[in-house]
Amino acid sequence: DTGVSQDPRHKITKRGQNVTFRCDPISEHNRLYWYRQTLGQGPEFLTYFQNEAQLEKSRLLSDRFSAERPKGSFSTLEIQRTEQGDSAMYLCASLGVTSTDTQYFGPGTRLTVL
C-alpha cells in the first residue's frame, strides 16, 4: 500500500454513460497526477494538479474528460458519454513538495466500457 487510494477499483459501464473516479493522495502531497494505461502500454500522462489548481492537461484529455481537486485534497476524474476506446486503467499518483520526493501511484481504477 503506497498511501494513495483510488475508488472504485473496477467499473463496468455501457457506452454513453458517465463515470466518475476518485483519488485520495498521500495527505502531505500537494501535487496530484492522473494517468491512463491501456493493455501492453506504459501509463500516459493526462493531467496535473498543484494543490487545487489544474496546471496542465494532455491533448489526450478530450472535452469529455474533466478533473477537479477541490480544496487541494482528493481529486475526481469524470468521463462523460463514455466510448469503448475509454476502456483502460486510470492511475492516480501523488508527489510531495521537495525536489527529493518520489511519486507514488495508487492501485488504479480499471474501466471497461461495453
Add this chain to the structure above:
Amino acid sequence: QKEVEQDPGPLSVPEGAIVSLNCTYSNSAFQYFMWYRQYSRKGPELLMYTYSSGNKEDGRFTAQVDKSSKYISLFIRDSQPSDSATYLCAMSARTNAGKSTFGDGTTLTVKP
C-alpha cells in the same frame, strides 16, 4: 517515434540469473529516471529513482543512467520467481518531476 523506447521482451530467465532491462530516450530535458515494477492489474510500484547520471544500488537492484548516450538500465541480480512482473522505465524533467514519460514495459518471467 516515442520519446522513451523500452526493450519489449518478453524476457524469460532461470532463477538466479542476472537480468538486464534497458530504455533509450530522446528528450534531453529528462533529469529524473525511475524504474517501476507492475504486477498484473495493479498500479506501478517504484523500485529505483535516480537523479541525473550515475549508478544507484539497492539490494539486488542496480540502476544506471548514461545521459550522454540517453540510455538507462536496470540490473537484477540473483533473480527470483517473485521478480516476475512487468518493469516500466519512466523519466521526467526538472520542471515537472511528476509528469513522467513511460516506456511500454518489459515483461519478465523468472523460472524456478
